[in-house]
Amino acid sequence: MQTRLVRAASRGGMAALALGTLVSLLSLTTLTGCRPGGDGGDGALTRGSLSGQLSGSGATFPDPVFQEWLDHYTGSVETGVAIDYRAVGSGGGIEQFLAQSVDFGSSERYLQASELAVARDVRGCPAVQFPVLFGSVVIALNDPALDDMVLTADVLARIYDRQITRYDDPALVALNPDLDLPDEEIRPVHRSDGSGTTYVLSHYLTEEVPFWADEYAEGTDIGWHAGTLEGEGNEGVAGTVLDSAGGLGYVNQSYALEHDLATARVVNADGHAIEPTLEATTIASEEAEADIPDNFQFNVDGVGGQGYPIVGATWILAYSCGYAEEVGTLLRDFWDWAVNDTRAAAVAEDLGYARMGPELRDRVTEEIRRVNAD
CATH class of the missing domain: 3.40.190.10 (Periplasmic binding protein-like II)
Incomplete structure (x- = not known):
């Protein structure tokens, strides 16, 4: 695709x-x-x-x-x-x-x-x-043992909506049969400030998950579930993830690299679980470029192949x-x-x-x- x-x-x-x-x-x-x-x-x-x-x-x-x-x-x-x-x-x-x-x-x-x-x-x-620039919004995890855990858009949306609250939830177990998922609460972290990173993630979830589009939609600042944590800026989110047992949050890829955070793979439109590497970001951006309009107003959606699906400019x-x-x-x-x-x-x-x-x-x-x- x-x-x-x-x-x-x-x-x-x-x-x-x-x-x-x-x-x-x-x-x-x-x-x-x-x-x-x-x-x-x-x-x-x-x-x-x-x-x-x-x-x-x-x-x-x-x-x-x-x-x-x-x-x-x-x-x-x-x-x-x-x-x-x-x-x-x-x-x-x-x-x-x-x-x-x-x-x-x-x-x-x-x-x-x-x-x-x-x-x-x-x-x-x-x-x-x-x-x-193009860059990926990555899902960072507190526990290094969870590095490369697989997520879908639907599961990620349900985590932030607090429908899924534990790492050993059946939906996560089904996606990660070879991973020893802990009996631990997931503590999702979001941006407290008006953020384009929030826009990129919430736009992705709005496009992919009907209930998210109805209940949260997209924006630089949205009405998050009361059961979530917050941090100011990418640095604040990364810090809160690091400081919180069971922490899970969304950050720019460079912040995950800087803090050596474990990150999740995300299933794209072709059903591939993709690691958020520079190569996967570049694939998504290259596929998108041919259709960018003259006014440069665009969102990157429907990423397939070997492209990472949560990418913004x-x-x-x-x-x-x-x-x-x-x-x-x-x-x-x-x-x-x-x-x-x-x-x-x-x-x-x-x-x-x-x-x-x-x-x-x-x-x-x-x-x-x-x-x-x-």
Whole structure:
């Protein structure tokens, strides 16, 4: 089954690659004939000539790679600039972007029609939104002995709805005949803040499980069952899972890697129980890319083959007008660099994120040029 689009490594390995990247990335020599950020293209930029400051806020999902990118870009590519990104959750990022209190926002869901209308009203020009990363939402487990436990969408929904409350429930035993499941309470953990990670998971469950669609639906912040635990941000959820016997929660794959958490395999649309690896994330994203619409408003659904089924994208939110020239140039240059530089992509992949394919990357590069172009 092909992916359907709905329109509207280890800790040591991460550290080693990040350090190597910081040492080896672009020097401050003069580059000519290159677009800002770039590997060739229109325009010219003297690399190391930019100055100014940017502020951004939003999703915690991409925060590990965003921080690596920012540290490298401001330390080795454009040393005259400062960029601050605060991981406040997708809901907070959208809110601060629409309030114009930051230069850019990020979110794990695209802006809805009503939000695009607000953006136009407050700024006097359209918003620009484009994806920069794909990543998996993984189900992390407190007990290392449960690593690779198999879950379906229905069973996961019933766990969060407290219909399934113990690891030795018959539904879990049937899915895991070779696993010694403990006689232990499951303690599901969710995000306490408005979160794109919550959106990706709840959208997946809404698409796959009828009762979830009726009772909970999808959103960055939903009405969770009273019997669940909570944590703020991906870090908070991971910490609560680690601190709670029987803990089970959803986090960005990079957080599971960072904390060396056990993770579940999830059955996809073709009935395959898939481990949340970078390869499985990349398969899902590659199948999806051909059908991404011009406005970049999409959800990745119906993942089959060897693709991991709970995958989402991270969007960057900016405006097509209203920035000072210095700020607009810096916005375009940084995100062009992040999208196109091969070593920036290597850092993202080491942290568990899937880079975009060349065709989508070219489309996103063109969209970045719309920032402050009106």
